[in-house]
Amino acid sequence: MELGIIGRISKGSKMDQIYIPKNRLNEGLSAGSYVLIKPFALADSDKVRRESSEKPILYGLLKIPSIKLYLAKEILKVIEQNSDNLDNVIITGSFFSEGFNFNDIDLLIISEKEQKKEKLKTILEERFGVTFHIIQLTKSELIGGLASDPLYENMLSRCIAKKRIVFNIKRNINPKLLDFHLLKSKALIDNFDMLNGRDKYYLTKNMVAILLFIEGKKVSNKSINESIKKLFDIEQSRIEDNLIEKKEFLVKYKKIHQKVFNLIMNSFKKEKDYDGSK
Amino acid sequence: MVQNRNKLIDLLIGNLSNAVLHRILEKAIIQEKPEIAGKYNKEIKNSWEIAKAYREKINPQTSALPVKGIEFIRKRVISRVNSEISVRILKGYENLRLDEVNIAVDTAMKEIKIA
DSSP states (O other), X not given: OOOOOOOOEEOOSSSOEEOOOSSOOOTTOSTTOOOOOOOOOHHXXXXXXXXXXXXXXXXXXXXXXXXXXXXXXXXXXXXXXXXXXXXXXXXXXXXXXXXXXXXXXXXXEEOSSOOOHHHHHHHHHXXXXXXXXXXXEOHHHHHHHHHHOHHHHHHTTSEEESSOOOOOOOOOOOHHHHHHHHHHHTHHHHOTTTSOHHHHHHHHHHHHHHHHHHTTOOOSHHHHHHHHHHHHSSXXXXXXXXXXXXXXXXXXXXXXXXXXXXXXXXXHHHHHHHHHHO | OOOOHHHHHHHHHHHHHHHHHHHHXXXXXXXXXXXXXXXXXXXXXXXXXXXXXXXXXXXXXXXXXXXXXHHHHHHHHHHHHHHHXXXXXXXXXXXOOGGGHHHHHHHHHHHTTOO
């Protein structure tokens, strides 16, 4: 197939010109060659533009198996065919964990218009044979979530998005929301024997994510797992495999839980002092 | 694993208290800022589900517990939730009311078929 170069005519003082890259591999396009210039059909240029804009954006995914990338692109395509007025679509969650041991595929649909989530879920599940967990948010809800909720920040630290996501959002410590989230992690203290490794890991991760968020640190799977290793002296995989020394783990867990709780409670005071000084 | 009745009741009380507190805190957030009331809720085992699992292990499973048992559980759950809420009020948490605890506990106990 003969490959060409698409160029744009730029205006000159006496002559107009088309600039082409100096380093080009195309045959027959060396300096001094005669070339044919013809208008590039609008339909073709639209197609090129559309194809380049369809390239999804990867966040926190340095290595991703091509099969997963292919699947992600197909999912985005199916969503686009079956919805309208979408601001963005984000694929996230355990789908991007190593291997194929994911339970479901988490989808965030960003749109101001109410989408038919159940219908879309059925279409996707029939097409891909996997369970989908769909959440719809407006742009402002996403921004609010990223500013105040460590779960959002963690969720979007590893994802594929249809369009670019703005991450430069100032953190807002909302003690009520953090307290509410931390309460979930208390279940591990009372029910250690009843929970499986996956639940234990999730509850630990939740607590550590809140700690990192309050401390102003990055909240991503990588940073959470590194902190778990540092705080508990245990690899994340051992928690997930339920291979934990109960007594030792619970002593550390209770101590960290209390620390996070105190930090949250202290921010109520800071909030009040700030309101009072206004 | 065989667990005795007292141990199961203890675990039920702990989880039920946590679940009631969770509901009260959720209500406080929704009243203030409904848009941030955690839309991203993954399906994990929460205190309410765990409490239900413990309740199912305690006889009679499908009808209310004897009056003495109901009163014992009720008092301990109310006391635990009150204590958790008091700590928060003391630290400056606003819009939390201790007088809502009794109603919330009674509702939860009915839902879980204790009372």
